[in-house]
Amino acid sequence: MKKQALVLQMEGITKIFPGIRALDDVRLDLRRGEIHALIGENGAGKSTLIKVFTGIHQPDAGLIRLNGEEVEMTDPLAARRRGIAAIHQHLATYPDLSVAENIFIGNEQTLSGLPAISWRKTREMAKALLASLGSDIDPMAEMGTLSVAQQQIVEIAQALSQNAQVLIMDEPTAALSLRESEELYSIAKGLRAKGTSIILISHRLEDIYSLADRVTVLRDGHYIGTWDIGETNTEMLVKHMVGRTIDQFYPKKEAPVGEPILKVDGLSRTGFFEEVSFTLHAGEILGLTGLVGAGRTEVVEVLSGVTRPDKGHIYILGEEKAITSPHEALRQGVSLLPEDRQKQGLLLPWSVQDNITLPRLDRHKKRGLLSPGSEAKTGKEYIDMLNIKVRSGQDTAESLSGGNQQKVVISKLLTCGSRIIIMDEPTKGVDVGSKAAIYQIMCDLAAKGFGILLVSSEMPEILNLSDRALVMREGRISAVFTREEMAPEKLLKAAMPLDKSRKGSAEYA
Numbered sequence: 230m231k232k233q234a235l236v237l238q239m240e241g242i243t244k245i246f247p248g249i250r251a252l253d254d255v256r257l258d259l260r261r262g263e264i265h266a267l268i269g270e271n272g273a274g275k276s277t278l279i280k281v282f283t284g285i286h287q288p289d290a291g292l293i294r295l296n297g298e299e300v301e302m303t304d305p306l307a308a309r310r311r312g313i314a315a316i317h318q319h320l321a322t323y324p325d326l327s328v329a330e331n332i333f334i335g336n337e338q339t340l341s342g343l344p345a346i347s348w349r350k351t352r353e354m355a356k357a358l359l360a361s362l363g364s365d366i367d368p369m370a371e372m373g374t375l376s377v378a379q380q381q382i383v384e385i386a387q388a389l390s391q392n393a394q395v396l397i398m399d400e401p402t403a404a405l406s407l408r409e410s411e412e413l414y415s416i417a418k419g420l421r422a423k424g425t426s427i428i429l430i431s432h433r434l435e436d437i438y439s440l441a442d443r444v445t446v447l448r449d450g451h452y453i454g455t456w457d458i459g460e461t462n463t464e465m466l467v468k469h470m471v472g473r474t475i476d477q478f479y480p481k482k483e484a485p486v487g488e489p490i491l492k493v494d495g496l497s498r499t500g501f502f503e504e505v506s507f508t509l510h511a512g513e514i515l516g517l518t519g520l521v522g523a524g525r526t527e528v529v530e531v532l533s534g535v536t537r538p539d540k541g542h543i544y545i546l547g548e549e550k551a552i553t554s555p556h557e558a559l560r561q562g563v564s565l566l567p568e569d570r571q572k573q574g575l576l577l578p579w580s581v582q583d584n585i586t587l588p589r590l591d592r593h594k595k596r597g598l599l600s601p602g603s604e605a606k607t608g609k610e611y612i613d614m615l616n617i618k619v620r621s622g623q624d625t626a627e628s629l630s631g632g633n634q635q636k637v638v639i640s641k642l643l644t645c646g647s648r649i650i651i652m653d654e655p656t657k658g659v660d661v662g663s664k665a666a667i668y669q670i671m672c673d674l675a676a677k678g679f680g681i682l683l684v685s686s687e688m689p690e691i692l693n694l695s696d697r698a699l700v701m702r703e704g705r706i707s708a709v710f711t712r713e714e715m716a717p718e719k720l721l722k723a724a725m726p727l728d729k730s731r732k733g734s735a736e737y738a
């Protein structure tokens with residue numbers, strides 16, 4: 230059998246940040262036309278390895294061979310020129326520029342023989358590239374007005390515009406619905422068929438199994454191994470990533486369900502959702518699921534004071550309340566873990582402990598002054614509880630890996646001490662070990678009498694954690710199931726659009 234050509238070899242890669250060895254003697258090789266999954270826990274070093282390869286970071290040791298020839302990736306442009314394109318974990322686009330400008334930035338199309346940029350040509354080529362990806366995004370649209378999924382397609386178009394031989398996707402679906410993820414993945418498969426090599430970083434093992442040809446595991450900055458995907462199974466991969474087996478993934482406890490703490494009656498926001506009514510009890514995890522666009526996030530936004538309803542009533546502990554702002558929501562004992570954590574949840578230049586203590590600074594004041602000791606203590610408590618990977622609570626939030634940043638946002642939420650906790654997609658982008666930790670916290674909180682509204686697209690999460698589940702369809706609650714009644718087919722059926730002619734199952738988000 231002919232051995233496939235190696236496009237990329239990375240050997241002995243070591244990268245040291247002040248106080249941390251993010252990568253220690255790591256290797257990775259990539260064949261032509263393969264999808265190679267790179268997996269590991271939050272903070273394992275995946276994004277760092279990609280940043281070394283794409284010239285964003287310089288390694289402290291190690292070498293990179295591209296098509297057999299040793300190369301130095303001195304800066305991101307050098308990597309681009311060599312046909313390496315990356316969709317980074319956090320989008321790196323220019324929101325104020327047009328789609329076409331984003332695609333061709335640094336590679337603008339000039340009129341032949343003239344130094345001037347031809348915008349017409351740029352536009353046309355952008356349109357053709359997007360069309361080749363099956364997309365009809367307007368090249369003149371402003372980037373910032375597009376959805377995350379559309380922005381990612383633009384980034385792929387940009388990769389194609391440089392005839393990329395290697396495409397890297399770092400956690401590309403964390404912000405996408407299932408259907409958008411499937412579209413992205415079918416594009417990836419198409420590119421593979423044409424010989425492009427792809428490195429895929431994802432915490433969703435389902436994705437790895439449906440796409441990847443081989444998989445490499447990193448743990449704590451170390452190389453653990455590389456396997457053909459067919460030689461592996463989930464249990465083994467989890468064990469390699471986490472270094473132990475996880476036997477209690479869904480630690481659901483039977484907590485006594487207490488008094489109603491949140492009651493919503495006939496809540497409507499025109500154009501988004503209508504006549505939404507439900508009750509959340511103390512000790513209960515209430516699941517809320519449905520397709521993207523069904524109105525889940527919009528309901529949550531009203532409950533947390535981000536937007537106002539047009540109609541309906543909200544009762545907290547039996548008393549009607551008007552939740553006029555996020556601040557008011559907190560005062561009434563309602564906390565929200567937002568879906569978009571990067572934008573809404575963190576002050577990136579601030580330290581981890583300052584972020585954690587921010588919502589309740591009043592607790593750390595002594596005679597009007599902040600007590601650093603008290604802040605550090607609370608910071609440490611949550612760092613330990615959620616196993617946040619830091620050297621100390623003084624590390625800035627921006628120096629943390631993506632998943633660890635999420636755990637800081639969850640800590641913030643927990644410090645508020647609210648009785649009613651709303652979590653919008655709490656485990657997107659979080660590794661398996663931390664998922665188990667977050668589930669444990671949710672179940673512990675419920676057992677202590679908190680009420681949790683769990684908004685999730687992950688069917689197993691809803692099935693295994695919820696005491697009851699609400700399903701939304703086209704802005705209305707279409708079904709309510711008890712724990713005994715819940716089954717995947719029933720949830721799906723309740724979520725599907727009533728108009729059967731519209732394609733269904735693939736849209737479950």
Ligand SMILES: Nc1ncnc2c1ncn2[C@@H]1O[C@H](COP(=O)(O)OP(=O)(O)OP(=O)(O)O)[C@@H](O)[C@H]1O
Binds near residue numbers: 271272275318
């Ligand atoms: N610019 C930086 N300065 C200091 N430390 C950093 C920096 N970037 C990453 N690190 C540290 O290096 C380690 C590896 O981080 P990296 O972002 O590569 O993890 P990851 O595997 O991509 O995790 P995730 O799944 O959470 O995205 C972490 O401990 C992180 O805190």
Ligand SMILES: [Mg+2]
Binds near residue numbers: 277630632
């Ligand atoms: Mg990362």
